[in-house]
Amino acid sequence: MSTDPEILLRNFLPVLQKAMPKKTAGLWPDLERRVTQNFPALHEAFYALYGHRYDFSDQLQKLLLVAVKSNTSRSTDLRALDSESEKKPDWFQDNKAIGGVCYVKQFAGNLNGIRSRIPYFKSLGITYLHLMPLFECPEGRSDGGYAVSNYRNVDPALGSMDDLKQLAADLRGEGIRLVLDFVYNHTSDEHEWAMRAKKGEHKYLDYYHFFPDRRIPDQFEQTLREIFPEESPGSFSHCEELDLWVWTSFKNYQWDLNYSNPNVLRAMVEEMLFLANVGVEVLRLDAVAFAWKQMGTMCESLEQVYTLVEMFNCVARIASPALLFKSEAIVHPDEVARYIAPDRCQLSYNPLLMALLWEALATRKTDLLEHSLARRFAVDPDTQWVNYVRCHDDIGWTFSDEDAAEIGINGYDHRRFLNEFYTGKFEGSFARGLPFQYNAKTGDARVCGATASLAGLEKALKEETDVEVELAIARVLLLYSVIFSIGGIPLIYLGDELAMLNDYSYLDDEVRHDDTRWAQRPRFEKSHFLAVKSPDAPAHRLYKGFRNLSRARRKAVALGGNHCDFVDVAEASVLAYSRKFDGQQLLVLNNFSERRAEVAVDVVQKILGASKFMDVLGAKSMTAKQLIEIAPYQSLWLVAASRRPGRKKKAVST
């Protein structure tokens, strides 16, 4: 059969139309349009990966059949959402977009508990809710939910698939989009596919990467990075049942899928579309970089991975247009950037910003942060960052060594310093973090810990030093102020607004004790929420601060879009940037030091084109004469003051 796209499309269309259930025939014109629009890109990607196969066109047709059938079983509500998002695909550019992320169990017990917390999410302005993995996983061998044994069953302890559907609909009704993980690089070794492979079924042996002995794995390992060198060293595990070696980039029970087999791609597309039809609007592509293997390479971010993502995208544009992707690529910034495109991942975590925010806090200098961002922050206007301060994983110091070298910083030494600083070993450090996965061969290590503990609150509370408590609170708010204002969806790691500290109970847990990431995955007790009500508690201050950030962001039209101009204000501890959107402008000045900083007024006047301004975060007008003072760890969101008659504002003068 021909592989010519035009001929193929012509042949496929009648087959697809015929495959539709009779009662959905009315959907065909729309579907035909979307298939036709997306076919050239889908064909190109599919050809790049599977063009050498004798059954290429057959495989491609099967994939399209999956897409078309899935669309016919999509609910009317979701179909309405599809047409809405085809008309207005860029909701993520809105200054009102604010994200939150939590574990279902730790945060609210189960899915119904999450539902009852909707008012809480709304109190923080959340419009985008990422629930950590909630599907069935083997007890004790789940990597916090990232070893899925069934993508179609909710973990029974959390609820049912119907609960999830209901929750998605309820959230949508309240203007909150549901975001879930798509753990697409690997399954649990107890997933049905893996179990059938263990029984020797050929079809499923081809779903994973198996090797008869260590010969080839040893060759691969010469160029691979170890992800969990301490507790799951190497990238291959011995499968007792088969007496074979199997590829396991992460833990030994997480088997990497073999995407060079188009049946795997199709099977995972079916799982993806199943999630889309539950009402998920964004899928976080977990460990996106690892999905393709090639001898002699690191097997991360290979060209074929981008092609795979494009393919998932084409299918989504046909079957569930409202569905978007967020990449989780915690890799070198050059590679992070390549995942971000309207036809790849429309959204992406920003690991560089995250790591360098902590770097600037430790050094009290913003040069590396500014230098790196000025070069790397800009992304396609139809895509968006998801900016975060902390998450459930470790902090990896993934800045570029070349960027660092340009300003005289040695990357290797600097990472060592940062690890020492955040594990509290560096003299004078305020942080109480924990080391993660020290690799004795490379000297590499990462850091874990809750935001508040890393920012100094744990130490300050223990030592009962009020001044330090204040500073720690200010540090947390400063980091969040940056992600709320710099351009992108800010993602609150829920618990940060409640001043939650490291939780050391994982140390007593047989399964979790050697994975320090559990320190920042605490259970939310009633007392955590109640603390918000006691004026002296750090939780009260932080929660108030978060609500203020949310309020200020939602009002500031200039914070829409993703364009950001970095400004040099000649003060080492200050990170400054100007945002413009829809005719509005805002200048942000962030002081990363416990000392007061000063910025010349005329610099600000020039940027804002006004002689008077107002800090919309502090809700104060500013009447500085020569110097603008920025208090320790303060963040100012400055706009030109509008003259509104009859309104008196409190003045802060310098």
Ligand code: GLC
């Ligand atoms: C992602 C998750 C991490 C997990 C890994 C393997 O990076 O964020 O928690 O260990 O993937 O699934």
Ligand code: GLC
């Ligand atoms: C590595 C991986 C990332 C994963 C993390 C798990 O940094 O690049 O994908 O989340 O390890 O800790």
